[in-house]
Amino acid sequence: MGRFYLTTPIYYVNDAPHVGHAYCTVNADALARWHRLSGDSTKFLTGTDEHGQKVADAAVKNGVDPQTWTDQTSRRFREAWDALDISYDDFIRTTEPRHTETVQKFLTAIYENGYLYKDVYSGLYCVSCEDYFTLEASDEGQCPIHHRPLTEMSEENWFFRLSAFEDRLLEYYEEHPGFVTPETKRNEAVSFVKGGLRDISITRTSIDWGIPVPWDPGHVFYVWYDALINYLTAIGYGRDDDQVEEWWPASHHLIGKEIIRFHCVWWPAMCMAAGLDPVSHVQVHGWLLVGGQKLSKTMAAEGGVRLTDIAPVVLTDEFGVDPLRYYLVRETALGNDGEFSHEGITARYNTDLANNLGNLVARVSTVVGAKCDAQSLIPGRDTELRTEAERAIDLARRAWERFAPSQALEATWGLIGATNAYLERHAPWKMESGKELDAVMADALESIRLVSILISPVMPSVAQEIWRRLTLEGSPTDSPQDESLVWGLYRARGPLSKGEPLFPRIRSDE
């Protein structure tokens, strides 16, 4: 039994929660649930990022103060996650006092270690981006994104000596080959460091919606610099050091590929500067694409897919919570991009859920209910399905351990398929009632019991419902998986009945 500390990024409150956020959060939730099921002491953290100029502006526009504004917008994320059955242990907001305290302690440590210095930051500013570019980063003096002329501006800032960490970061990568997975993403981070690091400006004087710099009033920390530290806030850095000892650095961040730089370069350097070991593992995931394009507000503005059409709640209304969770976890391997489409989710629903899993439960329930004696339903010791089950369990366990939840599901569906095939071979519907029939069906029931445990991190409600239909007591997650994912434990507590279809087929004939 180990410890498992897993985080999602904290989401920027100005966004409305959409499928992209849900993709990351649901996958993280499944991982957290698997580790709880494995008996690990688990802490699963998500939250919202609430500082910065854009938030302050949005508050003004809506006629409220920033805190009131973020209270409202942060709540949308919490509601979305509750609706998706996300089992977060902590929901952090960067406007909480505990975060201010940790950020100030952490950055003071960096300051005292000599990695911060004050300088005038002058650069080329793009009004549209609200951001600075260096001459090299610009397109011959034009904004590379908006293709508009950049204007020269300057501001006095505190700088973080990121450039001092090139060698140490490369060394860290060298010594911790599993620091960033998958490997292609690790290579990206390494080549970025090898390309040379500049110091970064980490404070602003032009805005005040942020965390004050304790040793220099009038400055607030730049949002990204404050946001990353949330991972430490939640485990009590600077407030409860024993807790930090427990959870850090053996921790995992699940992030999207666009923020590799912050998590795999800035963040470990910040930790080193503060005298703390960097997080041990960053798992990078790709994006869900719609028609080959990233899910973004820009697309909505351009008349592409409207984000509101693919808000999580729209999909849960149509498909249900667990089927959406299944799709988000199953469809693409973490680390790769994947295509998101209505046709795709419908196909997954009908084939994997309705035809394979739902129908299996239905056909077994019917035969058992009609022809079997509950008391003699005891799985065989050495039977063909046992081999299949043990193989699937082994594959699934290893997949979860390497952050490959989609493969864990793939292995599980291998067992579902094997069970359907097994039924075809034995054709229990042709058999007379008796011991032989009971033996065949007990193996099928045992297989379904194991499936319900295997799917529980992804479809907790469905797993519970299957468990109930099998007449089992409690829930599939009551025992650690190394005790429950063992062939032969099924015992019926009474007669089985068929029940309504778990996943009514979806017709798309209009």
Added chain:
RNA sequence: GGGGCCGUAGCUCAGUGGUCAGAGCAGGGGACUCAUAAUCCCUGGGUCGUGGGUUCGAUCCCCACCGGCCCUACCA
């Protein structure tokens, strides 16, 4: 401009320096009838983006190009 990723069957995606390159779905044929017209078995189909190079041999390594995309100081 600089850095990086991707381009494999109709579709969505796996995959490896070397026996006939894989899965699911879709398509075709058959079986079965317990089941949500579900299930099971068999099956067709790919110049592994293009052009070079390294190699005894490359889809997988290197280079160029074409196409798609990302990062370049606050969109998972």
